Amino acid sequence: MKSDKISEAVVRRLPVYLRYLNELHLREVATVSSQELGQKLDLNPAQIRKDLAYFGDFGRKGIGYDVSYLIEKIRHILKLDQQINVVLVGAGNLGHALSNYNAFLKDNMKIVAIFDAYTPKVGTKINNLVVQSMEELTATIKEFGIRIGIITVPDVEAQDVADKLISSGIEAILNFAPTILKAPPHIRIHTADFTTDLQSLAYYLDNGKEDADHDEA
Amino acid sequence: MKSDKISEAVVRRLPVYLRYLNELHLREVATVSSQELGQKLDLNPAQIRKDLAYFGDFGRKGIGYDVSYLIEKIRHILKLDQQINVVLVGAGNLGHALSNYNAFLKDNMKIVAIFDAYTPKVGTKINNLVVQSMEELTATIKEFGIRIGIITVPDVEAQDVADKLISSGIEAILNFAPTILKAPPHIRIHTADFTTDLQSLAYYLDNGKEDADHDEA
DNA sequence: TAGATTGTTAATCGATTAACAATC
DNA sequence: TAGATTGTTAATCGATTAACAATC
Numbered sequence: 349m350k351s352d353k354i355s356e357a358v359v360r361r362l363p364v365y366l367r368y369l370n371e372l373h374l375r376e377v378a379t380v381s382s383q384e385l386g387q388k389l390d391l392n393p394a395q396i397r398k399d400l401a402y403f404g405d406f407g408r409k410g411i412g413y414d415v416s417y418l419i420e421k422i423r424h425i426l427k428l429d430q431q432i433n434v435v436l437v438g439a440g441n442l443g444h445a446l447s448n449y450n451a452f453l454k455d456n457m458k459i460v461a462i463f464d465a466y467t468p469k470v471g472t473k474i475n476n477l478v479v480q481s482m483e484e485l486t487a488t489i490k491e492f493g494i495r496i497g498i499i500t501v502p503d504v505e506a507q508d509v510a511d512k513l514i515s516s517g518i519e520a521i522l523n524f525a526p527t528i529l530k531a532p533p534h535i536r537i538h539t540a541d542f543t544t545d546l547q548s549l550a551y552y553l554d555n556g557k558e559d560a561d562h563d564e565a
Numbered sequence: 566m567k568s569d570k571i572s573e574a575v576v577r578r579l580p581v582y583l584r585y586l587n588e589l590h591l592r593e594v595a596t597v598s599s600q601e602l603g604q605k606l607d608l609n610p611a612q613i614r615k616d617l618a619y620f621g622d623f624g625r626k627g628i629g630y631d632v633s634y635l636i637e638k639i640r641h642i643l644k645l646d647q648q649i650n651v652v653l654v655g656a657g658n659l660g661h662a663l664s665n666y667n668a669f670l671k672d673n674m675k676i677v678a679i680f681d682a683y684t685p686k687v688g689t690k691i692n693n694l695v696v697q698s699m700e701e702l703t704a705t706i707k708e709f710g711i712r713i714g715i716i717t718v719p720d721v722e723a724q725d726v727a728d729k730l731i732s733s734g735i736e737a738i739l740n741f742a743p744t745i746l747k748a749p750p751h752i753r754i755h756t757a758d759f760t761t762d763l764q765s766l767a768y769y770l771d772n773g774k775e776d777a778d779h780d781e782a
Numbered sequence: 783t784a785g786a787t788t789g790t791t792a793a794t795c796g797a798t799t800a801a802c803a804a805t806c
Numbered sequence: 807t808a809g810a811t812t813g814t815t816a817a818t819c820g821a822t823t824a825a826c827a828a829t830c
Contacts, residue, residue, distance in 0.1 A: 356765075357821070363764035367743060381787060389745055393787095394823055401789055409788040410830035427767045434763070441662035446759070448658060457763055495770055496763070520766040522759065526584060528606055536769040538762050542663070542739065545755050546651070546674055546713070547580035548573075549737040550644045552753040553712055574797070598811060610811095611799055618813055626812040627806035 358399045364389055365396070366422045366455075372415045381412035423455075432457045433492050435518070437509050438500035439464040439472075439479045442524055446498060448475045459498070461488050465505065486516040496520045503527040510537075575616045581606055582613070583639045583672075589632045598629035640672075649674045650709050652735070654726050655717035656681035656689075656696045659741055663715060665692045676715070678705050682722065703733040713737045720744040727754075 368388055372380055382400075386393035400406050400413070403425050407413045423429045436443050436459050447459055462477045463485055464470060470481045480488060488494070497513040499506050499521060506525035513521060520536040523529055526543045585605055589597055599617075603610035617623050617630070620642050624630045640646045653660050653676050664676055679694045680702055681687060687698045697705060705711070714730040716723050716738060723742035730738060737753040740746055743760045 355821070359768045360761065360765045362768070363761035364745070366764070367761070368745075383787080390747075392823060394790095394825090395821090397787090397789065398822085405789070407788050408830060409828065410786050412787065425768065426764055427770055427772065428764065432767050432770070441665060442659075445658035445662040449760075455760075455764060457767065496766055498763075519770050522763055522766060524759075528581070530607075534771075536766055538766055540757065540759050540762050542741075542757050543666075543672075544577065544580035544584070545757050546715075546739055547583070547643055547645065547672060548577045549713055549739060549753055549755055550649050550674065551576045551579070551642065553644055553649070553736050554751075555644065572797070600811080609799060611801090611814095612797090614811090614813065615798085622813070624812050625806060626804065627810050629811065 354402055358402060361391070361396075361399055362422055362426055365399075366419065366426070366428075369415055369419045369422070373419060377415055379412045380415055380418075382407070384412075428456045430456065432496060433460045433494040434458060434496045434498060435461045435463065435485075435489060435492075435494045435513070436498045436500065437463045437482075437485070437513070438502075438505075438524075439466075439469050439474055440500060440502075443498075443500035444474060446500065447477065457496075460492050460494060463488075465501070482512070485512055489513070489516040489518060494518065496522065499523045499525055499529075501525060571619055575619060578608070578613075578616055579639055579643055582616075583636065583643070583645075586632055586636045586639070590636060594632055596629045597632055597635075599624070601629075645673045647673065649713060650677045650711040651675060651713045651715060652678045652680065652702075652706060652709075652711045652730070653715045653717065654680045654699075654702070654730070655719075655722075655741075656683075656686050656691055657717060657719075660715075660717035661691060663717065663741075664694065674713075677709050677711060680705075682718070699729070702729055706730070706733040706735060711735065713739065716740045716742055716746075718742060 365385065368385065369380070382393035382396040385391070385396050397407070404421065406418050406421050434457055436447055439462050443462065447462060459477070461480060462474055463480050463482055465482050467481070469479050472479050495518060497518045499509050501509050503525045506523060506527050507529055510521055510523070510529045510531060514531055514535055521529065521531070523537060523539050524541070526541050529537050531537055582602065585602065586597070599610040599613040602608070602613050614624070621638065623635050623638050651674055653664055656679055660679065664679060676694070679691055679696050680699055681696050682699050686696050689696050712735060714735045716726050718726050720742045723740060723744050724746055727738055727740070727746045727748060731748055731752055738746065738748070740754060740756050741758070743758050746754050748754055
């Protein structure tokens with residue numbers, strides 16, 4: 349197929365493929381079919397083939413996909429074949445937790461700087477990185493060529509931080525604050541909000557009879 | 566409208582509505598239109614009206630939605646008008662961070678127990694909760710009527726933990742481990758995987774000329 | 783060769799959006 | 807009343823899935 353505009357749904361599945369392919373590679377599995385991939389990842393095999401076909405003909409008819417080759421291709425598509433520098437803003441509990449999450453590292457994503465607005469925190473060390481004050485944000489982003497920002501500040505500060513990141517030249521933001529950030533269209537924002545995740549889970553709890561919500565069936 | 570099967574997309578937007586409505590309520594705003602809601606939340610007003618109409622006629626033509634009334638309704642729909650007890654498995658950095666995330670609390674979701682498989686951690690205190698050993702998991706879940714589990718253990722342990730949670734009677738799981746969990750269909754699982762979030766963000770970085778990926782335009 | 787599996791088209795399904803009568 | 811805004815139907819858009827010829 350090639351080209352076309354790729355939908356976000358497709359892009360979001362690529363890292364999932366990559367993760368399982370890495371696992372296969374570790375187990376020295378050489379080849380995998382869309383069927384097996386689908387079974388393992390709870391996805392339709394046709395969807396997987398279609399997703400991959402957007403980017404090229406990576407498989408072989410009758411055989412399947414070469415694991416190593418596909419890993420290489422997906423890494424390239426996701427731009428993980430180069431180091432991506434990441435900045436983390438907000439050295440609270442969550443920021444702390446994310447900072448020593450090395451899962452990023454093996455895929456070339458690296459948190460290279462941490463910032464916090466709270467003065468007493470500035471200068472302390474988190475995972476070999478010295479927490480910097482917000483004044484240095486722009487300079488550091490430029491110096492290290494940082495391209496992605498992770499926001500783990502309280503919700504009221506999130507928009508301000510986003511604005512600063514954007515004006516400093518960041519291209520994409522992963523936002524953990526429970527708020528909808530406004531940004532120009534060329535800035536990509538993903539929201540990772542477990543409050544809404546958890547609340548939407550509650551919907552699916554089964555309350556049996558009790559009040560049955562009036563329109564049960 | 567009423568009834569129909571509600572899609573997950575709709576359910577996932579409800580907590581977002583709720584959050585902003587709570588903010589309006591705090592600011593003592595009495596009424597809000599789908600238009601204003603849409604603007605603030607980056608959603609189509611028609612979609613918001615449709616989402617809400619699945620559950621009842623909550624608005625008034627020509628007026629909009631009564632903020633307090635809508636909050637009450639959404640909280641009921643999401644079952645947040647009763648306390649939902651949550652268990653956290655995995656007392657590592659992330660688990661630690663989540664455990665003192667009181668945002669849950671104000672919406673009636675409460676982490677009432679924490680478990681970890683690592684013996685030296687058992688017995689230590691995290692946010693007033695004593696970390697318990699996995700042997701006590703089932704008993705505690707039953708005793709406290711815990712209905713939702715949060716998994717923050719390493720990926721290799723996640724499926725085991727999920728199995729244990731499920732056999733102990735948990736109804737829904739929020740999984741932070743980077744792996745696809747298998748579970749019977751009546752168990753609701755949400756995956757909160759920031760590794761894939763972050764990796765999919767990298768796709769949208771702009772590499773300008775450099776190699777242009779062969780099929781740029 | 784026979785069996786397996788891709789890439790891709792066509793069919794289906796579902797979700798979003800536009801439009802508007804009803805009505806506050 | 808005139809203006810605003812809902813609830814809902816119909817239109818659109820997009821994503822998923824089935825099916826199958828090509829081919830390893």
